[in-house]
Amino acid sequence: MTKKVINQKGKFDEELINTIEPNFVFKDKPINRFNIIENSNDSNQTNKAELLEELKKQINSIENCNLKDNSQNLVLGDGNINSSIMLIGEAPGIEEDKSGTTFKGEVGDLLNKMLLAIKIKKQNIYCSYAINFRPPEDRKPTTQEIKRYSVFLREHISIINPKIIILMGSSAMEAVTGINSKISSERGKWKETILKNKTYPVMISFNPSYLIRFPENKKYSWEDLKKIKQKIDEMKIII
Template sequence: MKKLINQNDKLNEELINTIEANFVFDKKPINRFSEVKKESDINQRNKQDLLENLKKQLNSIENCKLRNNSKNIVLGEGNIDSPIMLIGEAPGEIEDKVGNPFKGEGGELLDKMLLAINIKRKNIYTTYAINFRPPEDRKPTSPEIKRYSNFLKEHIAIIDPKIIILMGSTAMEAVTGINEKISSERGKWKEIILNNNTYPLMITFNPSYLIRYPDNKKHSWEDLKKIREKVKELKLTI
């Protein structure tokens, strides 16, 4: 079940410079730090198992031109326990070759965009709305987006972030169902509800789009500043 809610924008006037217990009774003191670490390790292993199962599901999709014409599945990369999940559109030629998201020129620009708000890409989790490269890097069709959106929503539930960043219209449509111009939806905090969990999300331009239309970088910077403010508001450690 999903529900989309508009929230108030938070603007920042700065200028850019370039997420039944088992009781054991013992006389020994409890090492609480050790217990927390064990729980964290178990949670991470569970996520890894769930991601591996999701990968198998995606690789077993039948009658899919995207999968049949791709060299590799591109599932995700980065910190699976990060409070930030960044979702792009679809893999390109380089990503299809290496099997990881946001490589090449687009990846370099993404790194710069994140560093501008003091975030290192390795500390967040990145993925795509579509996990296989579309032929000739064309835009995925609405039926393709809808088909993969179910897997994407499962992906979000597994990572369970505190903030979702949607880069590009394909990611926007896959998660929110909005099929409008991204320029009319970007820069506004919204919420998505999946499996009774609420996730704040920000829609913004994809790096590859900004390379083609650099005049829109100023709008992306405004979106990035709002993301940084939300990180501070939620007191997230990244």
């Protein structure tokens, strides 16, 4: 059995970001979106859609942001907003920036193959990014950028309320867990992150764009995918 690690660093990061980015703090008393009556899927979906639209407006209201100023589109997320699986990548690339949707082109093709290998269709899960705008020249987001957008990402996760979170890439790992070590030493281990007093199982793995550049690491991603599939089966999640 893999020992679960409860990472509390996210709370300290949120306190830090609150001190340097006060304009982007959400209200202390958020809408209670967890006490939802069973068999109310339609109202639940509508509620989530409205909350996501409001979140998008919040992100678009950012000022003095180099990422936003140099991007064509904000990429929030897409897929099934009621899915039990939320997959978070690092940041949009050129194809995603043009389309305003997640994981396009060669990167998207590889992700689709990876998910289909464990019998998951991308459209049946929910996909997003740690950073919602494309970094110039597709560079790695800075720690300050990750912290700035992690406020929105945490709210994003709370809205989707998945049962499992998949983090692909070091920026996604840092944004959600606060871990900024090498992803090679953290991937493949089930961890837990706590957001708004709710615990989420988290699996860290390589980003598809990284695997395109370093295909020799696909074997490690395959091991991660098998663990994800095992967890889905254990939790009796239907996708």
